[in-house]
Amino acid sequence: GQQVMQIPQYQHVQEGEDFTTYCNSSTTLSNIQWYKQRPGGHPVFLIQLVKSGEVKKQKRLTFQFGEAKKNSSLHITATQTTDVGTYFCAGYSNTDKLIFGTGTRLQVFP
Amino acid sequence: DAGVTQSPTHLIKTRGQHVTLRCSPISGHKSVSWYQQVLGQGPQFIFQYYEKEERGRGNFPDRFSARQFPNYSSELNVNALLLGDSALYLCASSLVGGNTEAFFGQGTRLTVV
Known part of the structure; x- marks a missing residue:
């Protein structure tokens, strides 16, 4: 069945550093969506x-969809403590x- | 405007019991999807309903069933509960079926003991 993998699994950064997560299907x-889930949310x-x-x-967030429509990335510039959470990509195939x-x-240390 | 509401928020059940989880979508949304999220993992698709018809089913056993009512609310039923069914069950509503933004409820935390 369809699988969507993301790397890295975890990322710890100092506040102000950049962050990127990669998504591969x-x-x-047909499209790619990105979601953020805060701890406990x-x-x-x-x-x-x-x-x-x-x-x-979107402000400090940059999203890309690959040419083959099988991969995507999310890049956050100058992370802030409010960026803490888990970032999920999600996609529809032909269903x-x-x-x-x-x-x-993502964990951001002040 | 009310968002997606789920009930109950927390539930403890014993192995072998059954459970019914409820979801009310955002007003005007006709599609409801159910997901299971085990701690530390991404949401796993269980069902999608659109206009009261099942439009998609994930890789879950027949112990899992769902339905959508004329008012577009939905129920997820799980029979013969196993310890491994312990998870956060999320309901998401969207305006139409696939390829649209999904709005999630707060979820129901199910613990099977």
């Missing part, structure tokens, strides 16, 4: 990318199933 995706939608090679920015990645847990 075993199958071509529920996933919160961040963004959706649809087009091959698409790049979107209505939204498949989540394995997640990257």
Whole structure:
């Protein structure tokens, strides 16, 4: 079945450093979504990318969708303690199933 | 506006029992999906319902079932509970079926002892 992997599994950074998480799907995706889950919370939608090679920015966050629509990345510039949480990519293939990645847990030290 | 609401928030059950979890989607949303999230892992897709019909099913045993009501609320039922069913069960609603943003509820924390 479809698998979506993310690396790294964990990332600890000093406040102000940059952070990147990578997402790879075993199958071509119709779109890719990114969610953030704070400790003890529920996933919160961040963004959706649809087009091959698409790049979107939200303040310090930059999202990319690969040309082959099988991979994506999330880059955070100058991390803040409020960025702490687990970042999940999630994608639809040719079904209505939204498949989540394995997640990257980000810890930011002040 | 109310977001996605789930009940109960926490639940403790004994092995072999059954459980019913409930979800009310955001007003106007016609699609509800259920996910199981084990501690330290990503949400695993269980079911999706759209307009009261099952549109997708994940790799879960037949002990898991769900339904969607005319008001678009949904129930997830799990029979013959196992210790491994202990997890956070998340409900997500969206305007239509696939390829749209999902809004998650706070989840139901199920503990099977």
